[in-house]
Amino acid sequence: MAKKSLIQREKKRQKLEQKYHLIRRSSKKKIRSKVSLLSEKTKMQEKLQSLPRNSAPTRLHRRCFLTGRPRANYRDFGLSGHILREMVYACLLPGATRSSW
Structure with missing residues (x-):
């Protein structure tokens, strides 16, 4: 935060x-x-x-909508990368596919 x-x-x-x-x-x-x-x-x-x-x-600066993080923001969602990933894993973003490597 x-x-x-x-x-x-x-x-x-x-x-x-x-x-x-x-x-x-x-x-x-x-x-x-x-x-x-x-x-x-x-x-x-x-x-x-x-x-x-x-x-x-x-x-x-664009900041994450939830945490206020100034880096690694996605313009489409307004979220930072790790928050976006957590939301995808929790199935909170419809249409987003999970990746595993």
Whole structure:
């Protein structure tokens, strides 16, 4: 089980990302546009840099829905590998086949 403080930190990052998503997207669009002047692009770049660092979507991690584990997550299920395996062995996931080697 992951530390609760790390899970809360991740939730805070998700809220910040949702809050600043539109501002970040519009400023990036204006920076990439070919019509705008160089001075406008620098202003938009400064605006983009003034946003909180944790509002960037690249700082988010997928975590296991049950344990909060940040590694070995399956996107389809939202679970980490060993929890997924335990659920398959307990026949809690329909359609999943068990493997043995």
